[in-house]
Amino acid sequence: MSILLQHSNNYLLHTNHIQSKMSVAASISSIATVRFPNCRRHCFRASPSLSLRIMAQFSSSAASTPPSRSEAAAVEPKKPPKLPWLIVGLGNPGKKYSSTRHNVGFEMVDAIAEAEGIALSSVSFKALVGKGFIGDAPVIFAKPQTYMNKSGESVGAIVSYYKIPLQQVLVIFDDLDLPFTKLRLLPKGGHGGQNGMRSIIDHFKGSRDFPRLRIGIGRPPGKMDPANFVLRPFTKQEREELDFTLQHGIDAVRILLLEGFNKAATFVNTAKPLEQCS
Template sequence: MNLCASLSSTSFPNWNRCFRFSKPLISSPSSCSIMSLFCSKNSSAIAASITTDAMSTEPKKKDPWLIVGLGNPGKKYAGTRHNVGFEMVDAIAEAEGIPISSVSFKALFGKGIIGDVPVILAKPQTFMNSSGESVGAIVSYYKIPLKQVLVIFDDLDLPFAKLRLLPKGGHGGQNGMKSVISHFKGSSDFPRLRIGIGRPPGKMDPVSFVLRPFTKQEREELDFTFQKGVEAVRILLLEGFNKSATFVNTAKKIEQLG
């Protein structure tokens, strides 16, 4: 029913007593004439108010997240320690049903949704040392704020299969991260998920070590790490950095208590 018609059909016998006017609004008014006056003066304002209220309840569109795994392209490097960033992104893609099926911005590329958050997954194909060429181009094109760019990479300084989520920081000697920071005009204010690959045994050259494949036992442990990483990313996107960092960075203590 029309609002004005509904109000006009209602009787207000004590209309003038509701407001402390020195004189009646209208001499011997009828409820119909008063409501007609009210509606003619205020129908536009009422309609505008209803429209504004309806618009304010619409969900705000969320900015996309870019999740990048660093590694080297090609079968020669598949399954090596330096490519755990690629493997983590593959695990996220599989768990969330996001196909990484196109090539864009010098990267294997996929778009999807995690919860209600739009996500871009990328695996730069520029080789590790030039990862920033791809990452920088994606960020620039989609205007993604750096606080919503998660870079995942291998770390020699972390124990094997350990995860560490940080809000920002340096490159830690990792050449892929050096390139990314360079293409962000020197800014390192973006989150990163480090995956520990351990230190090389004895006097082995670190370059040779990071290009080695995993043993069967290491692979089993790493697969468990990827599962935890997938959950960490979901928490990050849906519940915020602090909760995800707590989940990731204190996970070992929680396991020990259990």
């Protein structure tokens, strides 16, 4: 009988890969029906004490074995989805204002969206809207159709609906106080006399803590009224220079969303002038 017990123990020692009590019980059951040719009886029944010792051995082994990657992943809590960035370009709707200085915010948003393969094909919240991703960052593009001085009505509604933190609202607009085609990325600030930005700040309950990308359009020549100047179209040479600036803005926004504000600000604010890059 001791020989039979030894055979049984040797067999069980080779089943250490079994990791559950049910599997162990099944193994014990299979041993109980093994035929031994030299035994008068055709089967061997393991004693209750032996079964308990085997169960204890496998329970201890299973407890000391760390969970596999798949098991660990199954118990890990799911991360909440990322909140989108809202990238807003300011301008005025209609052909009358197309390709004018006051609409460079629209042009920049169009350039970024096109580069990323995102179409601004839907109308909601009083804006032309497009949704997609830049890298793994979800993004919403918006071009308010309210006219410049009521831009906040559209932007405020989008931010409220999607619960977007102000730190992820990038507003792109024209700036008379910057040299033509000069870009400036700032983490916050005032409206600088720009009526669209004034409206947005009002709808943010006075908060100015949101990033903005300013595009320089230069000062009006002579004594020209700034209101007339911002509605002037670009010359052929100005258009070529602006196209270079738009490409620079595309790169800046990618860095902002994927690598953070500081790297994007360094890239934009320390950029070489156009004449040094040609």
